[in-house]
Amino acid sequence: MSTAAIVMMVVAMAVIWGGLALAVASLLHHGAVEDRPEAPRRDL
Amino acid sequence: MSTPARQAAQPDQERRRGGFSSRRVFILAAIGSAVGLGNIWRFPYVAYENGGGAFLLPYLVALLTAGIPFLLLDYAIGHRHRGSAPLSFARLRRGTEGLGWWQVGICFVIAVYYAAVIAWALRYTFFSLDEAWGADPQGFFFGEFLQAGDVRVTADVVPGVLVPLALVWLAVLVIMALGVQRGIGATSLVFIPVLVLAFAALVVQALLLPGAATGLDALFTPDWSALTSAPVWAAAFGQIFFSLSIGFGIMITYSSYVGRREDMIGSGLVVGFANSGFELLAGIGVFAALGFMAQANGVAVDEVADDGIGLAFIAFPAIISEAPAGALLGVLFFGCLVIAGITSLVSVIEVVISAVRDKLDTGRLTATLLVGVPAAVLSLVLFSTTSGIYVLDVVDHFVNQYGILVVALVSMVVVAWALRALPALGAHLNVHGRPRVGTGWRLLTSVVAPVALAVVLVFALRDDLAARYEDYPFWLLLVLGWALVVALPIIGFLVARLPWRAGTHLDGPPPGSDPAEPLHAPDPAPNSRPQDDGGPR
Numbered sequence: 296m297s298t299a300a301i302v303m304m305v306v307a308m309a310v311i312w313g314g315l316a317l318a319v320a321s322l323l324h325h326g327a328v329e330d331r332p333e334a335p336r337r338d339l
Numbered sequence: 340m341s342t343p344a345r346q347a348a349q350p351d352q353e354r355r356r357g358g359f360s361s362r363r364v365f366i367l368a369a370i371g372s373a374v375g376l377g378n379i380w381r382f383p384y385v386a387y388e389n390g391g392g393a394f395l396l397p398y399l400v401a402l403l404t405a406g407i408p409f410l411l412l413d414y415a416i417g418h419r420h421r422g423s424a425p426l427s428f429a430r431l432r433r434g435t436e437g438l439g440w441w442q443v444g445i446c447f448v449i450a451v452y453y454a455a456v457i458a459w460a461l462r463y464t465f466f467s468l469d470e471a472w473g474a475d476p477q478g479f480f481f482g483e484f485l486q487a488g489d490v491r492v493t494a495d496v497v498p499g500v501l502v503p504l505a506l507v508w509l510a511v512l513v514i515m516a517l518g519v520q521r522g523i524g525a526t527s528l529v530f531i532p533v534l535v536l537a538f539a540a541l542v543v544q545a546l547l548l549p550g551a552a553t554g555l556d557a558l559f560t561p562d563w564s565a566l567t568s569a570p571v572w573a574a575a576f577g578q579i580f581f582s583l584s585i586g587f588g589i590m591i592t593y594s595s596y597v598g599r600r601e602d603m604i605g606s607g608l609v610v611g612f613a614n615s616g617f618e619l620l621a622g623i624g625v626f627a628a629l630g631f632m633a634q635a636n637g638v639a640v641d642e643v644a645d646d647g648i649g650l651a652f653i654a655f656p657a658i659i660s661e662a663p664a665g666a667l668l669g670v671l672f673f674g675c676l677v678i679a680g681i682t683s684l685v686s687v688i689e690v691v692i693s694a695v696r697d698k699l700d701t702g703r704l705t706a707t708l709l710v711g712v713p714a715a716v717l718s719l720v721l722f723s724t725t726s727g728i729y730v731l732d733v734v735d736h737f738v739n740q741y742g743i744l745v746v747a748l749v750s751m752v753v754v755a756w757a758l759r760a761l762p763a764l765g766a767h768l769n770v771h772g773r774p775r776v777g778t779g780w781r782l783l784t785s786v787v788a789p790v791a792l793a794v795v796l797v798f799a800l801r802d803d804l805a806a807r808y809e810d811y812p813f814w815l816l817l818v819l820g821w822a823l824v825v826a827l828p829i830i831g832f833l834v835a836r837l838p839w840r841a842g843t844h845l846d847g848p849p850p851g852s853d854p855a856e857p858l859h860a861p862d863p864a865p866n867s868r869p870q871d872d873g874g875p876r
Contacts, residue, residue, distance in 0.1 A: 296552045300559035303392025304623075307559070310399060311619050315612035322362075322605035325773045 353421055353849070356696065357519035357703070358596040364520065365597045366606050366613075368527040371682030372584045372593065373614040374534070376456060376651075379676060382578060382618040383625040384646030387558050389574045390565025397566065397575035398615075405788040406579035407611040409747070411776060412754065412784050413585055414603040415764035417594035419848050423693035424588035425835065427595065428750075429845050432758050437832030438750050439694065442588035444827040445742045446690040450714050452731045453687065454511065455722035456648075457680035458504035459484075460673045463652065467659055467669025476656035486725045490812060493726045501723035507681070508715035514685050515692055516707045519596050523685050534678045535617070541671040542620055545627035548662055554630020557640035558622055573798045576791040581739060583614055584683070586747025588690040595693075599854040604772030625650065628668070632658045648732075651676060688714065700840040729811065730819060736808055737820035740799040742827060748792040755785035770854045 296304075359365040386394045420427035425439030462484070466472060472479035481487045486497050514522040545551060565571045584590060594603060626640070632654065633640045645654050655672055659665040688710065696706040721730050754760050761781045769775045808816055839845060 296556045297560055299561055300392060300556045303395060303561050304555060304559040307392070307395050307619055310395070311612060311615045315609065315616045318605065318608035318612050321773065322602060322609055325602055325605055 356421075356596070356693075358598070359524050359593075360520050362597070362601050362606060364524040364528060365593065365601070366609055367531045368523055368682075368686070369584075369590065369593055369606070369610045370613045370617075371527040371531050371534075371679075372589050372686030373582060373610060373683075374531075374617045375582075375584075375679050375683035376453075376676060377582055378614065378618045379538075379621045379625070379679060380647050380650045382582065383558065383622040384644060384650065385574055385578050386622055387626065387644055389571040390562045390568075391557070392559040392561035393563050393565050394571065394575065397572045398578065401572075401576040401579040401791070402611060402615055404783050405576055405791045406583050406585065407607060408780055408783040409580075409585045409751065409788050410583055410590060410611055411604060411607045411768060411780065412751070412761075412764065413590035414594040414607055415768050416754070417591035418597060418599070418601075418603050419764060419767040419852060421595050421849050421852050423595065423697045424591045424690060425694050426697040426839075426843070426845075427591050429835075429839070430847060430849070431754065431760060433845060435753055435758070437828070437835035438746065438753065439588065439591075439831075440834040441746050441828045441831030442586075442591075442750075443691050443694045443834075444831050445587050445738060445746060446589070446687045447710075447714060448734065448738050448742070448823065448827070450684060450688045450691070451718045452722060452734050453680065453684050454507050454715075454718050455500070455504055455727060455731055457677055457684060458500060458507045458722075459652065460676035460680060461503045461507060462499065463656070464670055464673040464677060466656075467673055468666050470656070470660050470665065470669075472656045472660070474660075476660070477653045479656075480652045481728070485728050487728050488725050490729050490815065491726060492730065492815075493724050494720075495725045496723055497725060497727070500727065501719060504719055504723050505715075507684075508711070508718065511681065511684055511688060512707060512711040512715070514681075515688060515711060516704050518703055519689075523689060526685065527682060530678050530682050534675055534682070537671050537678070538617070538620060538624065538675050541668065541675065542624035542627070544664065544668055544671070545624045545631070548627060548631035550631040550634025551627035552630065553634055554626035554628065554640055555623065557630065557644070558626040569794070570798060573791075573795045577795045577799075580744070580747065580792065580795065582618065583611065584686065586750060587743050588694075589686045592690045592693045593686065599852060600771050602772050604768050604774065604776060628658045628662070629654065631662060635661050648728075697843070698837070698839060700843075729815065732809065733811055733815055733819045734823065737816075737824050740803070741796075741821075741824040744792060744796045744799065745824070746828070748789055748796065751784065751789050751792070755781075755789070761785060767853070 420430040424442045428439040429436035632643045659669040691710045692706045
């Protein structure tokens with residue numbers, strides 16, 4: 296493989312799979328807060 | 340304004356619609372919908388043809404500026420209005436319900452022919468075991484397998500297609516009848532991990548073949564001059580639109596089944612990047628295999644590279660015949676096509692079933708039969724005959740190019756400009772979504788994405804007006820192509836004139852749908868999450 300092809304393949308993997316990993320990590324971090332049970336509701 | 344009685348009835352209606360039991364199930368189902376045949380057989384060739392490694396730049400720009408923003412728009416519409424595509428649009432503004440039915444019509448047509456390709460892949464999974472195509476995969480596919488004759492519509496049944504097609508429909512109808520969680524959700528929970536593992540195994544096997552590096556070199560070597568070409572940018576935006584299952588009701592429907600307090604922005608980012616991640620994996624696997632094929636035959640990669648049906652049913656069988664452990668490669672490849680196809684097919688048919696349920700207030704089983712039986716019969720009649728391949732090719736081309744693209748463009752313009760609903764939809768996403776969406780998202784959704792879609796549409800129109808698609812007879816293109824795509828919106832707006840069942844909330848989002856507000860009526864689940872609809876009723 297040419298150097299340019301190797302570089303582009305690595306960049307593609309880093310950007311797309313790295314983006315996926317970041318998105319999952321962000322969702323897990325934020326989701327952990329949001330998944331707490333709701334406080335009991337009162338009818339108003 | 341809703342009456343208290345209607346407010347109390349709304350969570351009950353939501354509970355009866357069913358829903359995904361968790362965010363994880365929803366994300367897997369959405370990934371299952373997005374990852375389809377196009378990821379495996381379309382992306383690698385589009386990337387190769389449009390600049391190779393350089394295509395990555397317009398592809399990422401398209402993903403971030405149009406694909407994910409549009410995906411979030413679909414999520415916001417469905418999640419806020421808690422209904423199928425027609426019901427969600429009706430709740431946005433009564434007069435736009437027809438847009439939802441237009442999307443439903445497109446999904447029905449896609450489901451009818453998509454099942455046929457899955458049936459072919461199912462048959463080829465078994466053909467791989469003994470390389471049934473022999474030395475001539477092309478002759479075998481069109482001749483012995485499909486028995487395709489002249490280009491004309493016939494009623495000559497091909498049993499070799501009829502039986503697997505019937506099995507595909509049987510499996511899909513069972514999944515649909517089981518309900519949102521026990522059917523679609525459970526299928527996604529099993530199928531998506533299996534798909535990723537199986538495809539990863541295929542990629543490893545392909546990378547170990549001699550000549551794999553030649554294929555990867557062809558795919559990733561950048562042609563930077565492509566970046567100044569408008570068709571290359573149009574191809575990137577087109578690939579993202581077709582691949583992400585956006586703009587034709589699927590993501591509206593799926594997001595209506597998600598708990599009201601879920602982070603739809605974060606979920607959208609995961610689905611968008613997961614879809615592209617699978618495409619990249621597919622590109623590596625497919626071109627590694629094509630590199631082997633090219634080296635084995637002493638030709639350049641461009642002489643063996645192909646996409647769509649040509650790649651799957653002609654090029655790959657040839658690779659399987661020559662590769663060591665070819666049977667394993669074949670089972671993995673065609674098995675992945677079947678799995679990816681089924682998870683996409685259930686999402687497409689769910690758009691129709693969900694709409695019928697909402698409109699007629701029917702049970703799950705009744706709606707599945709009302710939709711599934713006619714779809715299956717039509718599919719068997721049209722695509723298990725000797726003319727099935729031609730009908731499929733024409734319908735697929737026109738419904739994709741002018742059905743999906745036009746309805747997506749019109750929906751986006753109507754929501755952004757006619758209804759000016761983006762601020763409210765963005766605010767809804769931001770209640771629990773991170774990172775927040777703001778002016779940038781509204782700009783991308785109201786300007787960048789519609790303009791990009793319009794450009795893709797213009798390029799498609801230019802090609803189709805310049806020459807007859809695949810040199811098919813004019814009458815075939817007129818009847819199964821142009822007439823079909825014109826009829827779908829007309830039918831959609833006619834169906835929208837039918838009345839809703841009594842008590843259906845149509846004036847804005849249903850009561851209790853705002854995740855920031857306390858609910859007045861009993862919540863259907865601890866996290867405002869609808870439960871499964873309990874399967875057949």
